[in-house]
Amino acid sequence: MKKLLLIACMLLSHKGFTLELAKYPIELSSGEGSNVIIAPTVDKTQALVKITGINHDIDGIVFLTNLKPHGSNKAYKYIFDGTERSLISVNEGYRCCSYTLYIPDSGDGIYLAKKEESNPAIVEDLKAQYEQQLAKGTQGKLAKFNREKHLKFQQKSISAANSEVDKQCGLKINTQLNWDSIDDENLKEYAVGSFCAQVAKEIAYMCEKDQNFKSDVAQFNTIECKFTDVLKLRMNNNTLIFKTTPKAPNQREFIKSYLLNL
Numbered sequence: 001m002k003k004l005l006l007i008a009c010m011l012l013s014h015k016g017f018t019l020e021l022a023k024y025p026i027e028l029s030s031g032e033g034s035n036v037i038i039a040p041t042v043d044k045t046q047a048l049v050k051i052t053g054i055n056h057d058i059d060g061i062v063f064l065t066n067l068k069p070h071g072s073n074k075a076y077k078y079i080f081d082g083t084e085r086s087l088i089s090v091n092e093g094y095r096c097c098s099y100t101l102y103i104p105d106s107g108d109g110i111y112l113a114k115k116e117e118s119n120p121a122i123v124e125d126l127k128a129q130y131e132q133q134l135a136k137g138t139q140g141k142l143a144k145f146n147r148e149k150h151l152k153f154q155q156k157s158i159s160a161a162n163s164e165v166d167k168q169c170g171l172k173i174n175t176q177l178n179w180d181s182i183d184d185e186n187l188k189e190y191a192v193g194s195f196c197a198q199v200a201k202e203i204a205y206m207c208e209k210d211q212n213f214k215s216d217v218a219q220f221n222t223i224e225c226k227f228t229d230v231l232k233l234r235m236n237n238n239t240l241i242f243k244t245t246p247k248a249p250n251q252r253e254f255i256k257s258y259l260l261n262l
Contacts, residue, residue, distance in 0.1 A: 019041060021039050021048070026039075028112035030111065033054075036050070036088060037050045037126060047067065049062070049078075062126055063087065067090075070086050070089050074092065075087070075089040082143070082144065082188055085104060087102060088100065099112040147184060158177070158196055168204040168207040170214065177192070195225075196223075199225070202255045202256055203217055221239075222239040223242055225242045230243050233254070
């Protein structure tokens, strides 16, 4: 909730804030179709940034970014999907500067080369685009945490583990988790799905290593997972009840020890 209020306050403050932009923009290109325009403010603490030529939701959107520390360098940062991200990093090394583009959820950065000359007419055009998009709520939608996207991604870990049990043990098992009990902060910070998939993964591994283990787990058809602040595993009829927590170490060994004593 606090994070959402922070995002809302930032966006509202941007609406009422008059940007004093420097005369000349920074124009960058990857050489492979990705292009970036950076229009810094006069005090160089912020910048409007627009990226084109990428297959992503941020393509063509103008973001108001803040220039902040990024490791030993700096980066133009913005809010995307509920968290602050680095959009363009700036390495202020010898002869200044080298730039790297970071597309959300895409892995490695893209090196960008700076054009020697820039067109000052771009600055006012970029500012107008930013204000138009801001009025439509475009940046606000992208800043909001996309819970459904994260749920689908994390649920894949559980589905994959269940399928592996079927493959290695010949056992149909269903790992259940009440996703409504997982708040946005935990969903953003932790791989909840991977934590809850641990029991199914270990069962599949043990079946693969020891054929006799298949008969030991044949009694189960459900794993009920709870994301808590304790680590526990017990059985109730045909169900394994697993309480997991990101704070507990050696969870695989804990699960293995329990399963060996069924």
